[in-house]
Amino acid sequence: MEDLIKILQSKNIHPSHQRIKILEILENNEDHMNVNMIYEELLKEIPTISKTTVYNTLSTFAEKGLVHCLTITPEEMRYDYRAKPHHHLLCTQCGRIIDVDVQCPYADVMEIDGHRIEEIQGYFKGTCRECLSHDKAQIIK
Amino acid sequence: MEDLIKILQSKNIHPSHQRIKILEILENNEDHMNVNMIYEELLKEIPTISKTTVYNTLSTFAEKGLVHCLTITPEEMRYDYRAKPHHHLLCTQCGRIIDVDVQCPYADVMEIDGHRIEEIQGYFKGTCRECLSHDKAQIIK
DNA sequence: TATTAATTTATAATTATTATAACTATGGAA
DNA sequence: TTCCATAGTTATAATAATTATAAATTAATA
Structure with missing residues (x-):
């Protein structure tokens, strides 16, 4: 938890509750999730989460270099969280x-x-x- | 024209008017077109062309190895026609x-x-x- | 506390793609 | 020639990922 906050801060991303949870999911789950997979996981912990937040957060993460965007599947974006x-x-x-x-x-x-x-x-x-x-x-x- | 028909036949694709024209566009235009670019070009010659036909044809072409599908742009599929x-x-x-x-x-x-x-x-x-x-x-x- | 900015949410809009069904052209078989 | 089956095309609707917008909430600051 503390670690996650530090990771976000090191990338100049304000560590909101939602962002921390999304990062946690990226850490704990298999790589290459799409927005929907992340969203479904999040629902378990934050039932009020909005899919827009997932999109916004991942695009912030990508901008700051915390994730990489994969277009390997034609249907949707996949997110790669690995150094x-x-x-x-x-x-x-x-x-x-x-x-x-x-x-x-x-x-x-x-x-x-x-x-x-x-x-x-x-x-x-x-x-x-x-x-x-x-x-x-x-x-x- | 004859050449285009031969190319299609060599790949076991029945050379319909629409398919010949689509192949012609792929030959004459810059590579990496998307469905819309091909569709717009086609309209000049076949004003009744349907976008579904473009999708169908390109997916046939891809199956038969006549084009390659690129997912380099996240928005839409690009088609690569080059040996x-x-x-x-x-x-x-x-x-x-x-x-x-x-x-x-x-x-x-x-x-x-x-x-x-x-x-x-x-x-x-x-x-x-x-x-x-x-x-x-x-x-x- | 009051105010401003950042973040999140709900909702609608956009757009690429696929599904469906009707229509058309073609190539035999009778 | 006529009938029929099939492949190909078209029009239309449905699906689904993503983005846009604006309202609501939270955090930050003076």
């Missing part, structure tokens, strides 16, 4: 978004072809390890 | 999506951490060359 930059795999079978810790040769590149690079996102699409092994089990059956 | 795989830069200043032909070390990787990889998309965000030089010109003024 170290990494890439992502979308499993087209189960829909999960999985961290992929491949080393990226452009991770520290500031410039390509004269363009200034501020962010890199690598999106892989395919079938995750778990789905593959289920598939194999199916075939054997 | 060679490549990555993209979104300029946060002018909004353009620019092809980035960096060589990707994972281009031919079929598997990472046990996951099967079928597609890779690299999204860079930053400021494009042109915007940077405009900025510089501004400062000098």
Whole structure:
């Protein structure tokens, strides 16, 4: 709790009750939640929470660099709360978004072809390890 | 025209008038159009075209591998019509999506951490060359 | 305390996309 | 040719994520 407040303050975000709770959810839950997932979690603790607040807060968090916005699913924005930059795999079978810790040769590149690079996102699409092994089990059956 | 029909047929897509025209637009216009851009272009030639047809056609094209779907802009899907795989830069200043032909070390990787990889998309965000030089010109003024 | 600013909420508006069903064109089979 | 099945197109409505707006609440400050 104290930690969460400190994190917010270190990013110049005023630690309101709602913002603390949202940060807590990001810390405790699996990564890559969308607004609705966060909203549903929040309802358990703040039944009066408004979805607009979730949107506002996440956009503040993104501006201040506390979360990263992922557009890997076409439907809606996903939010990534993890310090170290990494890439992502979308499993087209189960829909999960999985961290992929491949080393990226452009991770520290500031410039390509004269363009200034501020962010890199690598999106892989395919079938995750778990789905593959289920598939194999199916075939054997 | 004949060529367009052959392209569609080679992908097992029945070459209807609308589909030929949509493919023509993809060939002649700058890459990375969204549905609306394609729809507006189409209206000039087929005033009765329906936006649903554009959606249907593009999703068919994507299924058959004739276009690639980009989610680099959070608002809407962009369609990439180009043979060679490549990555993209979104300029946060002018909004353009620019092809980035960096060589990707994972281009031919079929598997990472046990996951099967079928597609890779690299999204860079930053400021494009042109915007940077405009900025510089501004400062000098 | 009074006042101002920041934050949250409720609500409506916007917009991309999908679903549905009717309509049209096409290509055989009778 | 006529009938029928199918694919393709269109018009329309529905869905859902996001943003805009304004009112209400909370916190901060003089």
